[in-house]
Amino acid sequence: MRILFVHPNYSAGAADIAGNWSPAWVAYLAGYLKAGGYQDYQFIDALVDKLDDEQLRVAIRNAKPDIVATTAMTPMIYTAQRVLQIAKEEHPNVITMLGGIHATFMYAQVFNEAPWIDVVVRGEGEAVTLNLIRAIDEGRWLTERENIKGIAYVDDNKKVIATPVEPSIKDVDSIWPDWSVLEWKKYIYIPLGVPVATPNMARGCPFTCSFCSQWKFWRDYRVRSPKRMVDEIEELVKVHGIGFFILADEEPMINKNMFVEFCQELIDRKLGILWGINTRVTDVMRDEDLLPFYRKAGLVHISLGTEAAAQLNLDRFVKETTVAQNKRAIQLLQQNGIVTEAQFIVGLENETRATLEETYEMVMDWGADMANWSMFTPWPFSDMFTEMGDKVEVHDYSKYNFVSPIMKPDNIDRAELLDGVMANYRRFYMRKMFFQYPWVKDPVRRRYLLGCIKAFLKSAYERRFYQLGQQNYWGPLLKKLIRFDYDKSRTKIVEPDHNAWKQAPAAKRPAISVIGAAPQTCSNGAPKACGGGNEQMTEEQIKQYERH
Numbered sequence: 001m002r003i004l005f006v007h008p009n010y011s012a013g014a015a016d017i018a019g020n021w022s023p024a025w026v027a028y029l030a031g032y033l034k035a036g037g038y039q040d041y042q043f044i045d046a047l048v049d050k051l052d053d054e055q056l057r058v059a060i061r062n063a064k065p066d067i068v069a070t071t072a073m074t075p076m077i078y079t080a081q082r083v084l085q086i087a088k089e090e091h092p093n094v095i096t097m098l099g100g101i102h103a104t105f106m107y108a109q110v111f112n113e114a115p116w117i118d119v120v121v122r123g124e125g126e127a128v129t130l131n132l133i134r135a136i137d138e139g140r141w142l143t144e145r146e147n148i149k150g151i152a153y154v155d156d157n158k159k160v161i162a163t164p165v166e167p168s169i170k171d172v173d174s175i176w177p178d179w180s181v182l183e184w185k186k187y188i189y190i191p192l193g194v195p196v197a198t199p200n201m202a203r204g205c206p207f208t209c210s211f212c213s214q215w216k217f218w219r220d221y222r223v224r225s226p227k228r229m230v231d232e233i234e235e236l237v238k239v240h241g242i243g244f245f246i247l248a249d250e251e252p253m254i255n256k257n258m259f260v261e262f263c264q265e266l267i268d269r270k271l272g273i274l275w276g277i278n279t280r281v282t283d284v285m286r287d288e289d290l291l292p293f294y295r296k297a298g299l300v301h302i303s304l305g306t307e308a309a310a311q312l313n314l315d316r317f318v319k320e321t322t323v324a325q326n327k328r329a330i331q332l333l334q335q336n337g338i339v340t341e342a343q344f345i346v347g348l349e350n351e352t353r354a355t356l357e358e359t360y361e362m363v364m365d366w367g368a369d370m371a372n373w374s375m376f377t378p379w380p381f382s383d384m385f386t387e388m389g390d391k392v393e394v395h396d397y398s399k400y401n402f403v404s405p406i407m408k409p410d411n412i413d414r415a416e417l418l419d420g421v422m423a424n425y426r427r428f429y430m431r432k433m434f435f436q437y438p439w440v441k442d443p444v445r446r447r448y449l450l451g452c453i454k455a456f457l458k459s460a461y462e463r464r465f466y467q468l469g470q471q472n473y474w475g476p477l478l479k480k481l482i483r484f485d486y487d488k489s490r491t492k493i494v495e496p497d498h499n500a501w502k503q504a505p506a507a508k509r510p511a512i513s514v515i516g517a518a519p520q521t522c523s524n525g526a527p528k529a530c531g532g533g534n535e536q537m538t539e540e541q542i543k544q545y546e547r548h
Contacts, residue, residue: 001137002040004065006083009046010076012401013467017459020048022187024198025071027177032126034178048186061090071100075401081114088116099125101217105381107152108160109494120152128166173228184240191451194243197236201229205250213382226262237271246276253283263297276301284329291336303341327366337442341370348376351409356420371428373421374402381496396487403466415482
């Protein structure tokens with residue numbers, strides 16, 4: 001049973017400017033299949049290898065697979081569908097499989113657009129994929145599809161069928177990735193010039209930002225044991241030469257006790273590796289006394305989901321934080337030698353040039369080391385997408401990438417919005433490059449920040465940053481030349497399955513407020529800070545999570 005995994009060639013021009021992120025999905029899937037007795041798999045990273053359709057076609061042809069599997073967040077969905085179309089053209093009898101958060105909720109539309117796809121893996125992929133491949137291997141695929149949990153397919157009567165959801169994997173320590181499936185020399189983190197990994201310590205998120213859907217995807221929150229997690233980090237360092245990692249968790253500091261134990265384990269093993277996380281402002285303030293300890297463990301970069309400079313938008317995103325708390329958290333991190341990155345969501349209907357200026361003035365007042373402005377992108381399966389209604393004019397999902405304006409603000413056009421964001425980037429990083437980064441006393445922070453500037457300038461020169469080349473942005477004097485090239489033939493065909501996550505019981509959730517959802521890995525291709533809902537968890541709630 002020859003299995004071919006393919007990562008689609010789609011670049012968002014956002015977080016990937018820092019380098020080539022290691023696609024963790026394939027490592028965790030491959031490891032789970034290996035433990036289940038299936039080891040004949042290959043991996044093609046069409047993104048990192050920059051494979052066009054014809055090059056990909058040759059690679060798939062040469063692999064001679066029985067199964068071709070790929071994944072897709074919303075902006076890469078058309079590219080992923082094309083991958084499987086090429087696979088079917090080359091090998092008509094191959095089984096084509098698509099997973100990821102977009103297909104989990106939008107499977108009906110996926111089958112409408114791409115009838116060559118045989119099956120969609122919905123939700124957490126490891127157990128579903130193993131069961132599915134075993135059924136294919138044993139010849140039960142066509143006769144027993146309805147008994148395989150967690151999939152969707154089109155039956156012989158052309159009806160879309162979604163089976164009940166596969167229960168989540170309660171023992172996440174049982175999932176051991178096969179990181180050897182990746183060619184690590186390809187995954188370099190530009191700021192430090194070392195291979196970078198994106199492992200997971202926890203799955204899911206108990207909080208529910210209104211612009212996201214992650215909690216619906218994972219359905220419950222589960223944490224790996226800190227020792228087991230550091231076992232994985234140690235293998236990455238000693239076997240694969242990793243020099244930096246980012247925990248790809250939605251909220252790695254939620255379970256304070258587990259996070260502290262993880263840091264202590266890193267210190268005890270003396271791995272000497274630097275790492276970063278995305279977290280919430282309130283967790284930083286909660287752990288003020290522990291920040292020196294976290295830095296000792298190698299934590300050097302924290303991205304904060306500050307999200308908005310205006311309190312009105314913070315409330316709208318259900319952040320339950322204040323502007324003053326954002327500033328305080330950044331100050332605390334800097335006092336303890338941790339690089340701080342403030343993240344903003346811009347481009348809602350109430351955006352103006354003045355509100356964009358406000359975010360710039362605010363982040364300069366906060367003193368953050370880095371800043372990131374992301375275009376508001378309402379995922380088609382999120383609560384906020386439904387709330388926006390007809391205000392969402394663009395249904396070309398390839399543009400749902402945090403850099404293309406999906407919403408049109410009421411008082412400025414999209415070109416003015418993009419130019420305002422670029423003005424913020426230019427001013428912020430020019431000042432940092434000349435007046436802050438070279439003069440930072442801490443040599444580790446100084447090297448890191450100068451490396452970030454290197455990555456930023458490299459992507460800007462190549463016009464990959466913010467997809468400036470594709471959007472034909474050349475500066476404020478040439479705004480009339482900007483083109484967004486939305487595919488207007490793309491329209492919303494089928495409603496997402498908003499209730500897919502309810503079709504099977506998940507682990508018991510503690511009684512906390514849940515109001516919305518989280519994005520596709522909270523990032524588009526790489527980790528991104530998020531957080532919302534109830535910003536605090538009691539010790540009893542943490543204990544309940546640990547028990548379940």
